[in-house]
Structures are given as C-alpha cells and as structure tokens.
Amino acid sequence: MKILVTGGAGFIGSHVVDRLIQEGNEVVVVDNLSTGKRKQVNKKAVFYKLDIQSKRIDKILRNERPRALIHLAAQMDVRHSTEHPQFDAQVNILGTINLLEHAVRHGVRKVAFASSGGAIYGEQEVFPAPENHRTEPVSPYGISKLAGEKYLAYFANATGLRYVALRLANVYGPRQDSEGEAGVIAIFTRKMLQNEQPIINGTGKQTRDFIYVDDVVEAILVTLGEDVQGIFNVGTGQETTINDGYRILKELTNSQCKDLFGAAKKGEQYRSVLDVRKIRETFGWDTQVSFQEGLTKTVEYFKGGG
Numbered sequence: 268m269k270i271l272v273t274g275g276a277g278f279i280g281s282h283v284v285d286r287l288i289q290e291g292n293e294v295v296v297v298d299n300l301s302t303g304k305r306k307q308v309n310k311k312a313v314f315y316k317l318d319i320q321s322k323r324i325d326k327i328l329r330n331e332r333p334r335a336l337i338h339l340a341a342q343m344d345v346r347h348s349t350e351h352p353q354f355d356a357q358v359n360i361l362g363t364i365n366l367l368e369h370a371v372r373h374g375v376r377k378v379a380f381a382s383s384g385g386a387i388y389g390e391q392e393v394f395p396a397p398e399n400h401r402t403e404p405v406s407p408y409g410i411s412k413l414a415g416e417k418y419l420a421y422f423a424n425a426t427g428l429r430y431v432a433l434r435l436a437n438v439y440g441p442r443q444d445s446e447g448e449a450g451v452i453a454i455f456t457r458k459m460l461q462n463e464q465p466i467i468n469g470t471g472k473q474t475r476d477f478i479y480v481d482d483v484v485e486a487i488l489v490t491l492g493e494d495v496q497g498i499f500n501v502g503t504g505q506e507t508t509i510n511d512g513y514r515i516l517k518e519l520t521n522s523q524c525k526d527l528f529g530a531a532k533k534g535e536q537y538r539s540v541l542d543v544r545k546i547r548e549t550f551g552w553d554t555q556v557s558f559q560e561g562l563t564k565t566v567e568y569f570k571g572g573g
C-alpha cells in the first residue's frame with residue numbers, strides 16, 4: 268500500500284516510516300524539518316521538504332496518490348502553544364484542514380491522526396480517562412488537537428473518508444528531541460548522561476502515562492485498516508509520577524545529580540492517565556514494552572550520542 272506520512276522526519280514519524288517500509292509499503296514523507304531531521308528519514312521513502320500548509324500539498328497528493336495518510340506533523344510543544352497560540356492554530360488546525368481537503372480530492376481512503384490523550388481532556392475527573400471523558404483542554408495545543416479531531420469527523424461525515432484519531436499518551440524512546448520542551452524522559456536522560464543538572468518542573472508528583480514509541484507505532488499500524496474508525500486512547504493505563512521516572516533514569520545512567528525542583532509548567536495538567544480498554548478490545552493491541560525496559564532502551568540510544 269502507498270502511505271503518506273506527515274512528520275515522517277520526527278520522533279514518532281521516523282519510527283512509523285521505518286516500520287511501514289519494513290512491512291513492504293511504499294512511503295511518501297512530507298516534513299518541513301522544523302523539528303524533524305532529514306537523516307532520520309528512511310532512505311527508501313520518497314521525501315518532500317514541505318510545510319503542511321503549503322498549496323503544493325495538492326500537487327504531491329495528485330502525483331503520489333497514496334491510499335492512506337498518517338498525519339503526525341504538528342506544532343507539538345505545549346509551552347510554545349501558550350506563547351504563540353496563533354502559530355499553533357495555523358499549523359495544527361489550518362495545516363490539518365489543508366491536508367484533509369487535498370487528501371479527499373485525490374483519493375485517500377483512510378486517515379490516522381495523532382491527537383493527544385495528555386492534552387485533550389484537561390484536568391481529568393476520572394482516572395484513567397476513557398475516550399468519552401469530558402474534553403476541557405487547558406492549552407492552545409490541546410484545543411488545536413481537539414479541533415483537528417472535529418475536522419476529521421466533519422470530513423468523514425461529508426465525504427465518506429475513514430479515520431482514526433489516536434489520543435496518544437506521553438510517548439518516549441530513541442530519537443525523541445532532547446533539546447526542546449516536549450519530552451521529559453529525553454531531556455532528563457541527555458542531561459544525566461552529560462552530567463548536567465536536570466530540573467523537575469513543579470513537585471514532580473504530577474503523573475503521566477508513559478508509552479514506549481514502538482508500542483505507539485504498532486497501534487498506528489493496527490488501526491490503519493479501512494473497516495474501523497473512531498477515537499482511540501493509546502497509552503499504558505499506568506500512572507507514573509515524574510519523580511519515579513527521574514529515579515529510574517538516575518539509576519540507569521549512574522547519575523549523581525540532585526533532585527532539583529523548579530516552577531510548574533504553564534498549560535499542563537497535574538495527573539494524566541488513559542483508559543486503553545477500547546483499543547485493546549477492538550484490535551487486540553496491547554503494550555509490549557515495560558517502563559523499565561523502555562527507559563533502558565532509551566538510555567542506550569542516548570549513550571550512543573542520540
């Protein structure tokens with residue numbers, strides 16, 4: 268099958284592309300390399316350095332005619348979205364609409380969209396949060412992801428396009444950007460290995476549902492079939508404190524760093540954990556990598572230079 272992956276030079280996208288190619292698919296990547304890296308793009312993929320907001324998306328879809336679209340390109344930094352909400356909406360809302368309009372016109376049958384289980388629900392009332400939990404995002408990023416889901420549902424209703432919106436928990440693993448604001452595991456790991464002092468935002472007692480990237484790739488693949496659509500949480504269902512992650516990483520890296528706490532981050536909720544029964548029951552999907560094992564693999568990757 269021919270599949271277009273937006274954001275295929277990024278952390279999750281590059282793993283998705285590798286796996287799709289390994290399974291014999293033809294892959295086309297669109298990425299503007301704003302955070303992604305050209306060297307992460309599998310050599311067997313066709314690569315277009317392009318913004319998802321560009322008019323040239325039309326020509327690419329017309330020429331390539333992919334059957335499925337995996338839409339991962341996004342402004343994905345929560346803090347950046349609080350400082351630049353217009354930019355966030357341009358990329359995540361208008362960019363998504365641009366892609367969907369052209370995808371529908373040029374015969375794409377199925378879209379898998381990376382939404383956010385961490386940002387869409389806002390402060391949770393129920394733990395873990397099922398897909399029908401109230402959505403009250405507390406950041407522009409969460410709002411723009413929710414809008415992306417709504418536009419997908421609109422296009423699906425209006426045109427017969429099939430879709431899944433995957434509400435990803437906190438993804439971690441090799442190739443995650445350790446310089447930005449987004450991936451706390453990548454940031455802690457790099458700093459500990461370089462003997463720098465990491466700072467824990469807030470008390471460190473805030474919780475996240477940390478899922479290893481390979482388990483997310485598998486979730487994307489199993490939901491690509493055209494017979495299913497809808498919204499699915501993708502996480503582990505396990506609630507882990509930032510302090511727990513910090514402690515395990517300290518052991519794995521043999522770091523002597525202190526436990527230093529800073530101000531809490533704006534736009535982020537306190538507790539986050541996803542109910543993943545729906546994706547388990549629908550597809551038989553389940554996580555394969557424990558937190559300890561995933562962190563070990565991540566540390567090995569960053570030891571190799573990242």
Ligand SMILES: NC(=O)c1ccc[n+]([C@@H]2O[C@H](COP(=O)([O-])OP(=O)(O)OC[C@H]3O[C@@H](n4cnc5c(N)ncnc54)[C@H](O)[C@@H]3O)[C@@H](O)[C@H]2O)c1
Nearest residue numbers: 274276277278279299301302303318319340341343381438
């Ligand atoms: N990493 C997580 O924990 C997590 C959690 C929930 C949802 N998500 C979503 O998963 C997707 C992938 O995230 P990631 O962690 O791999 O981040 P990433 O920053 O590594 O990947 C995003 C990719 O999109 C590209 N991109 C950004 N803006 C673009 C634009 N305007 N046009 C074309 N390409 C553009 C970047 O260059 C990058 O390669 C995003 O949609 C993100 O919102 C990630």
